[in-house]
Amino acid sequence: MSKQPGARPTPPDEHAGATQRTPAEQQRLRVLRFAAASATYAIGISILALCAALGMLSWARWGLIAAAFAAINLAFLLVFLRRANLAFADPSLTQGQVIVACSMMVPILLAGPRLDLVAVPFYSVLFVFAMLKLSSRQLVWTTAYMLATYALAVALRLHCYAGVLDLGDETVTAVLVVASAIWFAGAASYIYRLRSRLKETVARLGEIAARDGLTGLWSRRHIDALLLKEIQRAARSGAPLAVALADLDHFKSVNDRFGHAAGDAALQYASRAIGTSLRGGDELGRWGGEEFLILLPNANAEQARACANRLREALAAQPFDAATQARLTVSVGLAVWTPGEGVAELVARADRAMYRAKQAGRNRVEVDGEGSG
Structure with missing residues (x-):
């Protein structure tokens, strides 16, 4: 029943209005966003193919990485199509996708001694996706996981390519990755706060529009x-x-x-x-x-x-x-x-x-x- 004047009103979003997305529309939007992320992965695989053509990694390793990304994306797609994502607190599975991509950066960086060149742009793209959806707390954990996996990749690179790596290049790349992570985490936290305030403002405006003054x-x-x-x-x-x-x-x-x-x-x-x-x-x-x-x-x-x-x-x-x-x-x-x-x-x-x-x-x-x- 509608509340009396002066009582705490029922939020309008409890009653889906004509412009509110239906659950089916929300799910379609999640699938479209996932498709955009998959297209980004395809661009990354294409860049690695260019690296393979330039002799920076073998085609065999490129094929394994491409197959792994294809399998991962297929698995996520099946989760969305079967609506299993709705069982999670974040139905978009943004954090899960970013964490999986961070994990895949380890074999990518191990695929060739010169592939440290892709570290900064690849990690930057991951952070852009994280900024759009994750909360401040999720960003902290995701950043920590990214830095931990990157540290693991660097340690393994130093072991596998001892005597081949240019330590100066490795140091500069590591500094850039860490600095980028800190910058993106700070910017993402600020954007999240802005997004939260915007959401509250939109909710208040919706309440005003839904109620007779x-x-x-x-x-x-x-x-x-x-x-x-x-x-x-x-x-x-x-x-x-x-x-x-x-x-x-x-x-x-x-x-x-x-x-x-x-x-x-x-x-x-x-x-x-x-x-x-x-x-x-x-x-x-x-x-x-x-x-x-x-x-x-x-x-x-x-x-x-x-x-x-x-x-x-x-x-x-x-x-x-x-x-x-x-x-x-x-x-x-x-x-x-x-x-x-x-x-x-x-x-x-x-x-x-x-x-x-x-x-x-x-x-x-x-x-x-x-x-x-």
């Missing part, structure tokens, strides 16, 4: 998106769904007699009174002016009528203004969703029923397709 109820745009979701859910499950359009009676006279401040207070009172009368799972939004739209999932016509009468009685139970003792009444139109019906058609039927309630004397409930209530 005066009453704190769902805005028309958001309640419209929620209704679409409820219609889709009802279409899948076959469960009943009803909507109620409630319009305050003689609201113009409230503004004329007591002023617009009193009118605002009346709307706030109405939103609280209606909200407290709803069931758990019902949703309440301000549709426009003095109109409110209520979503009633799993409610047939009889249950929806009972709910509408309950909110009508709750609204009139006490005055909205203690000084004037003025009270509010409401006319409610109900419509029960029928298969194949869209948002506009369903709300239009509730609107027609609401106008019938007005014409029949106000302060009453009418159900589209039924007699007076």
Whole structure:
């Protein structure tokens, strides 16, 4: 149920709006990102092929490295296609991919004495991918793992190619790798903090957009998106769904007699009174002016009528203004969703029923397709 004004609101992302990605869309995006990473691996393998052509490593070793990368990428692809990645805290598996790539740098650096040339650019690419997704803590562990595997590779190179390596070149490369790691870790941590603040700002803006500024109820745009979701859910499950359009009676006279401040207070009172009368799972939004739209999932016509009468009685139970003792009444139109019906058609039927309630004397409930209530 929608929260009353002043209460802590439900975050909008709990109710997927029209622009929010579905789980299937999120998974497709992860696969596309993985494809981009695989393309980067292909570029790296091509660079190593150039090194092989220049005699910096044998073609046999190049073939083993290429086969290893192909097998690793195929394994990750199968994980994504089988949706097994969803079992992990990070469904994108960014840290796992970066760690595997860091591990593969050991055999790459051991494949030839002159391959220290690829260390800095290859590690830099890995850090760029890490910067885009990993948290500060993950970056610390990933950086530590990268430096540990690089230290292992250097130690093995010094053992395997003793007397062949240029220690000056090795030292410069090591300094560049370590300095790059420190720089990227610092930059990535800063970017992560910026990304976190941006995420919080977007969430706050989403909350502002989803809420009516005066009453704190769902805005028309958001309640419209929620209704679409409820219609889709009802279409899948076959469960009943009803909507109620409630319009305050003689609201113009409230503004004329007591002023617009009193009118605002009346709307706030109405939103609280209606909200407290709803069931758990019902949703309440301000549709426009003095109109409110209520979503009633799993409610047939009889249950929806009972709910509408309950909110009508709750609204009139006490005055909205203690000084004037003025009270509010409401006319409610109900419509029960029928298969194949869209948002506009369903709300239009509730609107027609609401106008019938007005014409029949106000302060009453009418159900589209039924007699007076």
